[in-house]
Amino acid sequence: MTSRPRTLIAVLVLVGITVSLQQTFVIPLLPHLPTLLHTTPANASWAVTATLIAGAVSIPIVGRLADLWGKRRILLACLAFLIAGSAMTALSASLGWFVAGRALQGIAAGVVSLGISLLRDHLAPHRLASATSVMSTSLGVGASLGIPLSAFLAQYADWRLLFWTAGGLAALAGVLVLLVVPGRSRPPGGRFDPLGALMFSSALVCLFLAVSKGGTWGWTGGVTLGLFAGAAALLVLFGAWELRTAQPLIDLRVSRRPQVLLTNAASLVFGFSMLISSLVFTQLLQMPTAAGYGFSESMFVAGLLQAPGGVCMIAMSPVSAMITVRFGPRAALMAGASVVVCGYGFAALLHTELWQLLVCSALVGSGIGLAYGAMPSLIMSAVPVNQTAAANSLNNLCRSLGTTTASAVTGLLLATMSTTVSGHVVPSRTAFTTVLLTAASAALLALVIAAFIPRRRPATTAGPLLATPTAVQRHEPRPTP
Structure with a gap:
């Protein structure tokens, strides 16, 4: 156990926020990339696609390598890729180099899972629930705060500063990891x-x-x-x-356990629901008032109004831990899904005033904070200690697939359900309402899935959060050579 638990938690949360920031940094810049990189809008979209694909490929591999070679070592390698990718993107003058840099940044997508696994290794059991809640929500917090920060830099400074900022934060995080995060002298080993x-x-x-x-x-x-x-x-x-x-690479016998399988399914659906508020509200706020439902706000103001959701995620992390300790992580996940359903249901009915959007953003952020804080506890209480990083990485991958699907579905609905305002084709009010109702339905589905997660994992007496290493390994079938 570490002698500086609070410092360890703070450093790993900073790492998680740093990596999640780069996933949304590019969103306000997308409309300007065709001009900046002398390309078409369709080609410019690879700036997002390359990061998503690189992250999806790296997440399970990074998780498995961390279990084999040491989590701290792989965490530092991920941060090195993020620094290199940020520098390449900042220096790029063509689409090819820009996309290559974004792909390198995407390799770092698995650090939140590594952070959760490191917390399990180095914290006392009574600290673990609150620490993993904060670490898990750092993914959403960084995404929420990244949009206003990148919008401000893109609107009032040179766009390359976005990526120099990302690289600088990653370098700082790497130094802090070297100073604070303990490393194992002997990694557990094994075969990839x-x-x-x-x-x-x-x-x-x-x-x-x-x-x-x-x-x-x-x-x-x-x-x-x-x-x-x-x-x-x-x-x-x-x-x-x-x-x-x-x-x-992935132990399917462990992954098909009901608690793991249903948690990953809920994570996929919940990831779909999480991203929609950012996608919809950012566009809705920048819509012209002539449409009758727009706000004509600047890119920076539209991004700034995403910040309350991130603040609520942070605020709900200790609440999620409290619910997890008292009632179990299943209850926290169900509570979070219920709050998100209410938030999107409210926005589907009322989205013509700024305060209404702020209320929805706060509710969705609160629900995400409750739910994301519970998912690691559900996963870790059902898997062996030597598979912690790989299991959390698979859960992270499910969330990533959900957010990618949300982006595709939202874009499709907003593009196909359009109207003409002042000679410009824009999404109709019905399109925004439909997307918000779709998000509410996804959160409701996550709630239903979570209801079927076993209340307690059988064959353990270690409590609802985590089984002891010996208890988990005792029930783990040995692979046949």
């Missing part, structure tokens, strides 16, 4: 599964390409359908291989 990693990575590339670019290529087009089919075939092959290999 390169064939499993290749098959799973290929499946994820196909899946994320189809989801993120399906709206551009056509959802019924041959390329999109072929990518979906390829992803399905590769996942089937991957599953068959993982069940036969002694040291798999």
Whole structure:
């Protein structure tokens, strides 16, 4: 156990926020990228797609390598990729270099999972619930705060400063990790599964390409359908291989336990619901007032109004921990989903005044803080200690797939349900209402899924949060050589 638990928590949360910031830094810049990089809007969208795909591929691999070679070592490697990617993006003068830099940044997407795993290794059990709650919500906090920060820098300073800022924060985080985070002298060791990693990575590339670019290529087009089919075939092959290999990339026997499987399913649906408030409100606030439902606010003001959601996420982290300790993480997840349903339901009915959008943002942020704080506890109480990083990474991957799907579905609905205002084609009021109702439905589905998560994991007496290492490993089947 570490002698400086508060410092360790603060440093790892800073790392999580730093990495999640870079995922939203580019959003306010997207409309200007075609001009800045001399390309088309369709090609400029690869600035987001490249990061999503690189993150999806790296998350499970990073988690497994961390369990094998040491979490601190892999965490520092991820931060090094983030620094290199930020510098490459800031110095780029063409789309190719810009996209390459964004892909390098995406490799760091798994650090929140690593942070949660490090907390499990180095904190006393009574501190773990609150610490993992804060660490888990750092993903949402960084995303919420990244939009106003990047909008301010993009509007009032040079756009390259965005990425120099991201690189500087990553460098600072790396120094603090070296100084504060303990490292194991002997990593647990084991064997990496390169064939499993290749098959799973290929499946994820196909899946994320189809989801993120399906709206551009056509959802019924041959390329999109072929990518979906390829992803399905590769996942089937991957599953068959993982069940036969002694040291798999992802232990499917553990992943199919009801508590893990249902938590990951809820995370996927919840990730879909989480992102929609940022996507919808940012556009709605910048809509012209001539439309009758817009606010004609600047890019910076539209981004600034996302900040209350991030503040509420932070505020709800200790509440999530309290509910987890007293009633179990399942109750905290269900409470969070219920609050998000109320937030989006309210916004679907009332979104014509700024205070109404702020209320929704606060409710959604509060619900995310409650739910995200509970997910690591649900996962870690059902997996062996030596699979903590890999299991949390898979949960993080499910969230990422949900947010990517949300971006694609939101873009499709806003584009197809449009109207003309002052000679410009813009999303209609019905489009915004439909997207908000879709988000509420997704949160409601997450609530239903969470209701079926077992109240307590069987065969353990270690309490609702975490089983002891020996208790978990005692019930873990040994792989056949």
